[in-house]
Amino acid sequence: MLDKYLNRIIQGDCLELFKNIPDNSVDMTFADPPFNLQKKYTSYKDNLEFQEYLDWCEKWIAEMVRVTKPTGSIFLHNIPKWLTFYATYLNKFAHFKHWISWDAPTAPMGKSLQPAHYGILFYTKEAKGAKIYELRYPHKRDRKQGYLLKDYGGKKDGLHPFGPLVSDVWTDIHRIKHNSKRDPHPCQLPLHLLDRLILLTTDENDIVLDPFSGTGTTAISAKRLGRKYIGFELDKKYAEISQQKLEQVKPNFKIGEIWVSFYLKDIATIRNNDWHDLQQYFNIPNPARSIDFQKTTLKKEAVSKQILKQ
Numbered sequence: 074m075l076d077k078y079l080n081r082i083i084q085g086d087c088l089e090l091f092k093n094i095p096d097n098s099v100d101m102t103f104a105d106p107p108f109n110l111q112k113k114y115t116s117y118k119d120n121l122e123f124q125e126y127l128d129w130c131e132k133w134i135a136e137m138v139r140v141t142k143p144t145g146s147i148f149l150h151n152i153p154k155w156l157t158f159y160a161t162y163l164n165k166f167a168h169f170k171h172w173i174s175w176d177a178p179t180a181p182m183g184k185s186l187q188p189a190h191y192g193i194l195f196y197t198k199e200a201k202g203a204k205i206y207e208l209r210y211p212h213k214r215d216r217k218q219g220y221l222l223k224d225y226g227g228k229k230d231g232l233h234p235f236g237p238l239v240s241d242v243w244t245d246i247h248r249i250k251h252n253s254k255r256d257p258h259p260c261q262l263p264l265h266l267l268d269r270l271i272l273l274t275t276d277e278n279d280i281v282l283d284p285f286s287g288t289g290t291t292a293i294s295a296k297r298l299g300r301k302y303i304g305f306e307l308d309k310k311y312a313e314i315s316q317q318k319l320e321q322v323k324p325n326f327k328i329g330e331i332w333v334s335f336y337l338k339d340i341a342t343i344r345n346n347d348w349h350d351l352q353q354y355f356n357i358p359n360p361a362r363s364i365d366f367q368k369t370t371l372k373k374e375a376v377s378k379q380i381l382k383q
């Protein structure tokens with residue numbers, strides 16, 4: 074039954090479309106719903122009454138949990154205000170893992186603290202046995218001088234040559250700023266944000282489902298990382314844009330046989346377990362402490378020209 078929905082963006086209302094997806098059939102679900110902030114979508118009213126919005130959210134959140142496999146994970150992206158309600162609801166029938174704080178400026182709200190992060194709630198369907206991998210991201214450096222931003226004192230010899238383990242605060246992924254890089258959509262997410270969630274919780278050929286697909290960010294990320302995808306999107310135009318973009322995407326975000334996330338020509342995320350096999354493709358500073366001012370770089374011959382063009 075699921076086969077006919079695989080690797081497609083299906084146009085329609087997610088609550089209707091979810092009815093076609095069997096229980097326990099998908100490895101990871103990610104939702105980036107309308108935030109009810111009066112954004113200008115072409116076919117959706119982003120200004121429901123408070124309780125009306127929450128009642129609606131509870132319906133599709135329950136569907137996300139239902140379709141997720143016992144080894145699978147559920148991610149919900151929103152502003153903290155709504156996530157507090159999502160968490161209260163989800164705590165009843167899924168298992169809290171993390172509140173990921175994605176450091177990105179958000180819409181100013183009232184005259185108090187300026188909101189500076191979006192949250193991504195990370196739940197697993199079952200308390201035990203979920204597929205979760207440790208990740209690493211490149212060391213953060215001063216943009217002009219190239220030195221490590223963090224002062225590790227005398228411990229530089231022991232630093233991981235690629236970069237630190239990813240924590241639950243993400244400061245290295247920026248919102249799409251340039252209009253040339255975005256589709257005509259008010260809140261398209263950066264691809265390498267989705268890459269990171271997909272590498273965190275899925276393997277090659279696993280199925281990723283996004284009920285609010287927009288212009289296809291989750292599907293594109295899944296495809297380029299060798300995963301299968303299902304996208305639901307109410308808006309015909311967004312669904313068409315996604316389909317056109319997906320035709321150009323190849324499952325090529327690899328070094329050797331290892332899936333990695335790229336941002337432009339750099340690597341944004343790797344799996345910790347993959348470093349053992351990946352390190353042969355890198356120029357690693359020697360002696361180790363020179364990592365303070367010298368980057369670990371990808372060897373030119375390591376990446377196919379196809380990927381470098383991205």
Ligand SMILES: C[S@@+](CC[C@H](N)C(=O)[O-])C[C@H]1O[C@@H](n2cnc3c(N)ncnc32)[C@H](O)[C@@H]1O
Binds near residue numbers: 088
């Ligand atoms: C915040 S945007 C998602 C953006 C997406 N993450 C991206 O990067 O392109 C929410 C999307 O949900 C769609 N939408 C709203 N109501 C929907 C529904 N009932 N079923 C499916 N899609 C819906 C909107 O058209 C909009 O494109």
